[in-house]
Amino acid sequence: MLTAYCFGRATRAERETVETHLLECRACWSETQRLLGAIRILETDPSMPGTLTPSDLAHTFGISGRLARAFGGHMMHVLLCSVIYAALYGVAVLVEVAYQFDKYGETGMAMAAVAFVWIFFTTPAGLWADWRLTRQGSSKGWAASAGILLGAAAALFAIVSPYLPSGPVTELNWQAYTAQAAYLKAISYFMILQSIFLLPPFHFVLAMQRELKEGRHRLALGLLTGDKLSVAPRGSVYPRFWVLSMLIFITAGISVFLHHNLMGNLRPSPYMNLFANLVQARLILYFLLATVCLVWYYRMLNELKRECLMAESPRIANRSSERR
Numbered sequence: 001m002l003t004a005y006c007f008g009r010a011t012r013a014e015r016e017t018v019e020t021h022l023l024e025c026r027a028c029w030s031e032t033q034r035l036l037g038a039i040r041i042l043e044t045d046p047s048m049p050g051t052l053t054p055s056d057l058a059h060t061f062g063i064s065g066r067l068a069r070a071f072g073g074h075m076m077h078v079l080l081c082s083v084i085y086a087a088l089y090g091v092a093v094l095v096e097v098a099y100q101f102d103k104y105g106e107t108g109m110a111m112a113a114v115a116f117v118w119i120f121f122t123t124p125a126g127l128w129a130d131w132r133l134t135r136q137g138s139s140k141g142w143a144a145s146a147g148i149l150l151g152a153a154a155a156l157f158a159i160v161s162p163y164l165p166s167g168p169v170t171e172l173n174w175q176a177y178t179a180q181a182a183y184l185k186a187i188s189y190f191m192i193l194q195s196i197f198l199l200p201p202f203h204f205v206l207a208m209q210r211e212l213k214e215g216r217h218r219l220a221l222g223l224l225t226g227d228k229l230s231v232a233p234r235g236s237v238y239p240r241f242w243v244l245s246m247l248i249f250i251t252a253g254i255s256v257f258l259h260h261n262l263m264g265n266l267r268p269s270p271y272m273n274l275f276a277n278l279v280q281a282r283l284i285l286y287f288l289l290a291t292v293c294l295v296w297y298y299r300m301l302n303e304l305k306r307e308c309l310m311a312e313s314p315r316i317a318n319r320s321s322e323r324r
């Protein structure tokens, strides 16, 4: 409610809520000071051009103005996700050879490094393609990034699998997959992960930045606040935050079950501990990536809403129409 409050758009009840909260919250207090300061400058500075429209201002302060920057201004997010995603592929190679580390360890380490480097460079390439296409107004950005990530994973499997043992390595109470098949299975789990938590939110945020840049703030606000008549930009879907949060819980439940099942059926070996630690690391990286994407997405949805509210602000709208 802070943005609405500062721009004088809050209802009486909201205003009272905010004011009560400001008395006890340092963070919101300083945010309010910052916003009010900016608004005061906008309203009093005679050097500000009189033709400035609310959406011009929103671009200057808001998230849509960042669309022209590399990756739409989400460089850090892209790098962080790429590192975690690449580490997943590396660790997964090691998991498959861990049970006979004396025999396959050296090749395994080399292949893990190859997997890491390959995925670390191809993932940003996919997101870059999405950004370039979406910025140019194309609706094919999402498909392009999905294609690049899928192609990269397939190519990696083709490179790595000849070096993986073709028989089962892990010793379980039941017949284990061969190392190659198990790696393919791991990759398919990673594909599910990125195609739910990484690509759709990233693409949606880019597409919305473009919408806002083109001044469609009212439509965007309708979509973000659940107006039934609003549609997502062409070529994207609006991944609801609560749906993604629920999916993370469901996936976590399934993983914990599978993990227990696996750990309870390991046959003792000198490398059992190494295997268990690597599987654990893989699980942590998996959920770390999902969480990083979700937290980022939450923040970006708020940024989008903030910009919409700013553009729709009557105080600034009045002021610019008065000057005109």
Ligand SMILES: [Zn+2]
Residues within 6 Å of the ligand: 021, 025, 026, 027, 028, 029
């Ligand atoms: Zn607060």
